[in-house]
Amino acid sequence: MDSLPATVASALVEGEGEPGGEPGGELGWPARWQALTAVSVELQSLLVTDPGPRLVALIEQIVTQLADGVATSRRHRVELAELAHRVLSTHARACAQTRPEPVRLADWLLDLQLEHPDAPDVSLSAYAAALDDDGLARYRERAVALFEPLPVIGFGQTGRYDRARWALLRVMEELAEYTEDVDLQLLVLSKDLSSGWHYLQVATVLRDNGRSDEALQWVERGLRAVGGRGAALRLIDLAVEEHLRRGAPQQAVQVCREAFFARPNLDLYLKARALVVHTDEWPPLRAELVHHLVQDGGRLAVEVYRRIVEVELARRGIEEQELLVEWLAQLRGLQPDAFADYLDHIKSRHVADRELLDELARRGF
Incomplete structure (x- = not known):
């Protein structure tokens, strides 16, 4: 068991004579790959014959080595990433059996991802029993504390997805999905407002979770940002549907009217028409919309x-x-x-x- 990390370290040294390889290695890639996969198999065997805290620590050391290898390898990143994923799966099973200290486990899982942006994805569901409530709370607390200060990508800006931001985003998306926490999902979505479609995503999540007032506020924000372009019609559709659901048809008409004045569009005219065409409100509204076009x-x-x-x-x-x-x-x-x-x-x-x-x-x- 103790010799496995040394085997991994030796196999991760790219050999001389390999295209793109570094000096110092004695074995070619096929032999080194065979040695690495043998380590993965041995870890799975130890899970049956010698489970416990020592095995958990050993696997964590080897996962970290493989994650480092993914970051530094120029030719075998894909294979090493797949192997790291398999070893991490073994780690999850070992933790389920051993139940390591949950807060320490939470820290290790988070550090693995943040320090190794190319590390294998962590599935929190695989660690549910081992993390327990305390570990999950620690994981969430640290992840949110790191994610919240990230700057928002404003409308029309290019996304600044450096490796650190990307790693944090991946952590938060998995956490939001696993916990089914709407506020976490909204926190993630609202960090990128580079287009009207992002505003629409936030408004849709709020609408689908019964938070109608907030959804309409995000529609208004989105419409101000897009200026009648891009996702404007979809944002208006959402607002109209929500006002009608709330029994407020006048507000639905007003949304179409204001949007038409901001940027005339036949679709907006037709939306307004469909809402009131069979009422006494239509002739004056129609005259107002057409007059606006004449004035423009x-x-x-x-x-x-x-x-x-x-x-x-x-x-x-x-x-x-x-x-x-x-x-x-x-x-x-x-x-x-x-x-x-x-x-x-x-x-x-x-x-x-x-x-x-x-x-x-x-x-x-």
Whole structure:
């Protein structure tokens, strides 16, 4: 048993003559790999014949050696990482039998991952019995204390995932999943707000766990960050669904209205339309949205305006021909050079609608 760490140390020295190898090794990789796998098999045998604290300590020493080997090897990182994972699994079984001091075990598991970012992933479920409540509490306390001070990656920034941050993130994700702790999951997610989709993730977790007010707050934060782009529509969908679930349809309409004013979009118009089209609220809201486009007068606003006209015509949502013609008159003022082609497009799509064509002719179109 005592000779196993020396065997591992010798086998981890890259031999002369190997591509990329370091001087000093006497064996080629196949022989050294055979020696390493033999150590792994021997540890599993000792788990049956000689379990106890001494074996746990021995395995921890060898896992650390292998983790160091993964970090320094240039040609055999994958094989060494897989072997380290197998030896760590043996360690988990040894701990389940021996029940080492849980706080010490928690510290070792955490240090292994933080000091060796390329170390094998630690599955907390494999250590559930050995860690016990005290060990898990220690593991969580230290992990959170290290993770909380990490800077938040702000909207539009590039993620700064150095090896230390990546190792901590991996620890926290596993801890949140194992404990099923929503606050831990939110802590992890809220450290990266580089895009609107990250805001959406946080809001979705809050919504799914019955924390509606917080979810809507994160939607508002996300919408301010994205400025109507990216995940904006998905954020709005979540807010609308949540307001409707809460029996607050007016708030759902208001979300669509404010988002439309911030960045006009046909989808937002249609969302608002679907919410109130069969109520007395729709005509004034529709007029307000269209008036905003006229006041804006920009290329995007005009394009949205044109698409709204076509949608309303296709759905026969506008029964008053005079109102539609008035919209066309406003479009002509906004886009005089392109209006003739657009009017021809409208006429060709509605060639069978004599009432519309007659009204257009009467109004000089």
